[in-house]
Amino acid sequence: xxxxxxNRRNLLVGGSAVLATGVSxxxxxxxxxxxxxxxxxxxxxxxxxxxxxxxxxIGKGGFWMSGTVRRAGDGAPLxxxxxxxxxxxxxxxxxxxxxxxxxxxxxxxxxxxxIPQIIPVFGQPHGHLAYDSGEFKTVFLRPVxxxxxxxxxxxxxxxxxx
Amino acid sequence: xxxIWVLLAAAVGAPLAAAAMSPLLAWRDPVYILAxxxxxxxxxxxxxxPLLIAGYLPGLSGRPGRRxxxxxxxxxxxxVVIHVGGLWITSPPDMIDALLFxxxxxxxxxxxxAMWAIFAVALLAASWRRFGLRPRTWRIAHMLLAIVxxxxxxxxxxxxxxxxxxxxxxxxxxxxxxxxxKVIGGLRLWQKRETLRRET
Numbered sequence: 026x027x028x029x030x031x032n033r034r035n036l037l038v039g040g041s042a043v044l045a046t047g048v049s050x051x052x053x054x055x056x057x058x059x060x061x062x063x064x065x066x067x068x069x070x071x072x073x074x075x076x077x078x079x080x081x082x083i084g085k086g087g088f089w090m091s092g093t094v095r096r097a098g099d100g101a102p103l104x105x106x107x108x109x110x111x112x113x114x115x116x117x118x119x120x121x122x123x124x125x126x127x128x129x130x131x132x133x134x135x136x137x138x139x140i141p142q143i144i145p146v147f148g149q150p151h152g153h154l155a156y157d158s159g160e161f162k163t164v165f166l167r168p169v170x171x172x173x174x175x176x177x178x179x180x181x182x183x184x185x186x187x
Numbered sequence: 188x189x190x191i192w193v194l195l196a197a198a199v200g201a202p203l204a205a206a207a208m209s210p211l212l213a214w215r216d217p218v219y220i221l222a223x224x225x226x227x228x229x230x231x232x233x234x235x236x237p238l239l240i241a242g243y244l245p246g247l248s249g250r251p252g253r254r255x256x257x258x259x260x261x262x263x264x265x266x267v268v269i270h271v272g273g274l275w276i277t278s279p280p281d282m283i284d285a286l287l288f289x290x291x292x293x294x295x296x297x298x299x300x301a302m303w304a305i306f307a308v309a310l311l312a313a314s315w316r317r318f319g320l321r322p323r324t325w326r327i328a329h330m331l332l333a334i335v336x337x338x339x340x341x342x343x344x345x346x347x348x349x350x351x352x353x354x355x356x357x358x359x360x361x362x363x364x365x366x367x368x369k370v371i372g373g374l375r376l377w378q379k380r381e382t383l384r385r386e387t
Binding site: 066067068069070071072113114115118119120144145146147148149150167169173 | 211213214216274277278280281284289290291292294295346347348349
């Protein structure tokens with residue numbers, strides 16, 4: 026017969042082992058369920074114009090807006106998704122039609138669109154992006170540049186099927 | 188004695204001149220530019236207000252100073268209305284977000300709080316007697332709101348990345364804070380001086 030000695034050390038070791046298995050057991054299925062969908066950002070939909078045309082470039086370009094589009098849950102890249110982009114730039118105000126354009130994601134779920142240089146407006150240098158095509162829930166993003174001097178900006182979408 | 192007037196003129200002249208040279212202006216509509224400059228003038232008026240009340244401006248101490256203080260209070264309301272109105276015309280959804288406190292920009296709520304505090308002081312100044320407030324209650328309310336206005340406006344201004352040039356903006360903000368601290372903090376002192384004057 027073995028005597029179980031309950032001292033502080035045994036309790037700590039045993040306790041943390043139980044905790045470790047218990048907690049990871051609880052966490053793992055959640056992780057398999059996976060990637061949470063991206064929420065729309067506040068102010069993201071401001072000055073949105075529905076249905077901007079797919080373009081090779083907005084205006085004369087010079088600034089790169091890029092990002093990825095993945096599916097919520099398994100994180101699979103989503104190809105051929107239409108991302109609409111607009112901003113206050115050297116070539117137009119945020120609400121003006123020439124400041125708006127759209128692009129499609131490639132087979133890796135990545136998108137990249139050249140737009141004119143973004144200029145700070147309403148106190149922050151920022152861009153706007155939208156996924157609004159119906160297959161997944163609509164998401165509006167409003168990323169802010171670390172500095173107005175930057176010439177690129179990224180935004181990433183994780184979309185939830187409707 | 189003319190020195191303080193020169194300094195006061197420089198306190199608004201320098202930020203206005205620096206903002207007028209901002210490269211951002213090239214990409215902005217006149218209404219938007221007007222709104223920005225109204226904000227700068229409003230900030231400067233907040234510097235003038237305590238100086239008038241403390242009697243630091245030569246020729247404008249006592250009663251005349253208080254009368255000008257009232258007029259400038261009105262001008263401050265007008266500047267805020269131009270500021271908010273101009274921004275509303277520039278981008279209605281962004282202004283609505285700000286007014287509803289759901290804006291993504293951290294400086295917006297401070298600006299809106301300062302706006303309401305300015306409106307509240309103007310309303311109280313015009314009708315504290317009608318509201319049946321005692322002078323002392325009105326003065327305490329004005330002082331508390333003045334602190335809110337100054338602090339919120341300075342935070343609002345500092346956090347904005349806009350047409351104001353950084354150094355002149357920081358300098359004006361510091362002057363506004365310093366004047367408020369000196370005058371509001373010294374109110375009791377000031378009363379003492381008055382009692383002293385009365386005694387002698």
